[in-house]
Amino acid sequence: MTVETLLETYGVDRDHARHVADLALALFDQLQDMHGMPPAARRLLEMGALLHNVGLNKDPAQHHTVGRDIVLQTTMEELTDHERAIVACLVAFHRKKVRPEQEPAYLGLKKKDRETTLRLAALLRVADGLDSSQSQTTRVERCNVTDTHVQLHLIGRNADADGARAVKKADLWHRVFPKQITYFLTPIVVPPTVDDLPMAAQNGYQTEHLMVETGEVVPESPQSEQPVQSEYDSAETVAEASRRMLRRQFKKLQSQEKDVRADKDAEAVHQMRVATRRLRAVLTIIAEVAPPNQVRLFRKAIQRVARASSTVRDGDVFLEHIADYTASLPEEQRAEMQPLVNVLYRDRAAAHVDLLKQLETRRYTDFKRDFALFMTDEQKGWNTTLRVRDIAGSLIWQRYEDLRAYETRLDLRNGNGVHEHDDELHQTRIAGKRLRYVLEMFADYLGPDTDQVLATLKRFQDHLGTVQDIATTKAYIEQLAIDREAHPALNAYIASREEERRHLLAELPHLWAELTGEGYRRQLMELIVRL
Secondary structure (H helix, E strand, O other): OOHHHHHHHOOOOHHHHHHHHHHHHHHHHHOHHHHOOOOHHHHHHHHHHHHOOOOOOOOHHHHHHHHHHHHHOOOOOOOOHHHHHHHHHHHHHOOOOOOHHHOHHHHOOOHHHHHHHHHHHHHHHHHHHOOOOOOOOOEEEEEEEOOOEEEEEEEOOOHHHHHHHHHHOOHHHHHHOOOEEEEEEOOOOOOOOHHHOOHHHHOOOOOOOOEOOOOOEOOOOOOOOOOOOOOOOOOOEHHHHHHHHHHHHHHHHHHOHHHHHHOOOHHHHHHHHHHHHHHHHHHHHHHHOOOHHHHHHHHHHHHHHHHHHHHHHHHHHHHHHHHHHHHOOOHHHHHHHHHHHHHHHHHHHHHHHHHHHHHOOHHHHHHHHHHHHHHHOOOOOOOOOOEHHHHHHHHHHHHHHHHHOHHHHOOOHHHOOOOOOHHHHHHHHHHHHHHHHHHHHOHHHHOOOHHHHHHHHHHHHHHHHHHHHHHHHHHHHHOOOOOHHHOHHHHHHHHHHHHHHHHHHHHHHHHHHHHHOHHHHHHHHHHHOOO
């Protein structure tokens, strides 16, 4: 496939794309001495500029990441594999805050290519800003380079607004180039008004782009909006879909590392654990289309991070619940909970140290590089013919049947009661998670009604999650060397949690009936038939 074909296939605004490409190339050419990139990089900049909005009609809000996925999954005649990864990065980096350490396509590049990519992206972001008016009227007349600044001399009726936007988008520029960027407006020679023209010329004179002496701009005719396509086609191959999903979750995992290290917000650890679970869920599902040895190695690497983050997260949840419970006690009883709180803080701090060690190992660094290549490089060893519609329906229904099989094991038939074995309840929750993850994985293809199906499942899963938290709490306290007779408030806390568990189990048959009833099964099947 060619770049031209991609532009046609995804309905890209050619005028804007071409103008941004011309602006980017003008910056590249005039600032050659400053950026020092080889001439070969110029072609990649042009490709990235032409394709920067390739995902816009598919998902306007996230078109930079959707566009990146389109580039990565398309073999183009003009680009080698590593060049395609660079162009994909340019598309991903053209908007929003640039966080290269979270971008899989970037992490798979060699050091020299990474430097080139960031410089090209800096030029593209400024060029895109220079046509923020979408009018294709702003041009770079010349660039002046001083010891401290790059001065863009702009011309065009929207040059002031476009120039201001370009400076705002120069955040990456200031990270990779040692000079600040500013802009100046070149005076425009005002064309004659209609009254100044001969009568014959007045009839055909076009006023759409006139700039009068007052500085007012004649409004342009509104551009027709192109239809927005929000859903993916289930004819997409599983290989393409899964690599896109892995990139999405891997970015979420990477985005939490800084905050996890700082340890100022417990939510960062929570989101890291969620990302590891979703990554492992996708890897499990794609086992039949991806190279099995690689999948197995990556699942083990992610599992190590998942276990370390889970220990920290369990401590955070426990501490939060203890804090709420202690706040409800009379002042004289609160001190009796302190021994438990002290031990919890100690163990949680040790778990956080272990998590940081895991994130700082050479093994984890190598995993990130190798996993980035797995998600972005040529699909060697993959089954590239199996489509989403070929397996998604059976996977969803199989996960649902696996969950329903716990009905007899938990004695949930006819709402007669619940088998109280914690391990069985925990396994039921895991079965619910597996169904939830496969639904979330294919949500792009199933439509907006998926949210309603997921909401019912989440209520059930959260319910059992609280039951599991109580079981973990009891087991933790029982192994502590705390004299419970000397701390009646602690015994009262345990009793309150056991009472909470009884209420949860009493409510479980109702939630189960909601999840396994005819109405829910019909909703689930209606999603599947859309594939």
